[in-house]
Amino acid sequence: MLSRAAFLSGQTSKSLVALSSRALATTAAQNSPDNKALRPVRQEPGKVRMGFIPEEWFQFFYKKTGVTGPYTLAFTLSTYLVSKEIYVLEHEYYSGLSLAIMWIVAIKKLGPALAQSLDKEVDEYESNWNQSRVDQKGALESQIKDEEKAQWSLEGQMHLVAAKRENVQLQLEASYRERMIRAYSEIKKRLDYQAEKQNIERRINQKNLVDWVVGKVRASITPDQEKANINKCISDLALLSKA
Secondary structure (H helix, E strand, O other): OHHHHHHHHHHHHHHHHHHHHHHHHHHHHHHOOOOOOOOOOOOOOOOEEOOOEEHHHHHHHHHHHOOOHHHHHHHHHHHHHHHOOOOOOOHHHHHHHHHHHHHHHHHHHHHHHHHHHHHHHHHHHHHHHHHHHHHHHHHHHHHHHHHHHHHHHHHHHHHHHHHHHHHHHHHHHHHHHHHHHHHHHHHHHHHHHHHHHHHHHHHHHHHHHHHHHHHHHHHHOOHHHHHHHHHHHHHHHHHHHHO
16 A cells, blocks of 8 residues: 555656646746747656656655665654554465565566567567568669659650651751752753744744845846846956956
């Protein structure tokens, strides 16, 4: 009963100390001029001895009785309770004492092996989780590399499409120039034909005009004039031969 009361009082005092310290920390953080919106700082639980006795009790006795004060009080109080039969040592006490001894021996003997086994299981569990995380990370990195490769391939496809488009433009330009040269050749042939046609028509007209003029001249010359002209030519030739 006393240990339970001490345990409850210790828990209550620890809660009060934690709440008061947390309230003080929160108030200080809120009243700080630099950080007005800081979150309250988490407070660690108070220290205890023997698993349930608050450290504050020992500190309280240290100032008055020294280091041995708490232990002396516990020993004398226990002796008083047992001697006055306020706390009766009946069979439950010995059962609890036996169980406590058995627990202590089990903890001392089997505790390290059990702790090692549990730590090993925890490490295996943690390694499995880490391995799955590493595998997932590797899969994600592989997906990122594949995505980067796909993007790089897409850039190559874009360059290829641009090259094909430029090639098509060059082909269209070559075809356009070929058609231009063909049109130039056809037009030149037709112009040459028209020029040759005009030249031929001009020569024909000139020949016809000359023939018409010669025919008209010949038609206008009488046989006597022709004979006189022939004689005159012969005489001119004779004079020329003598000269």
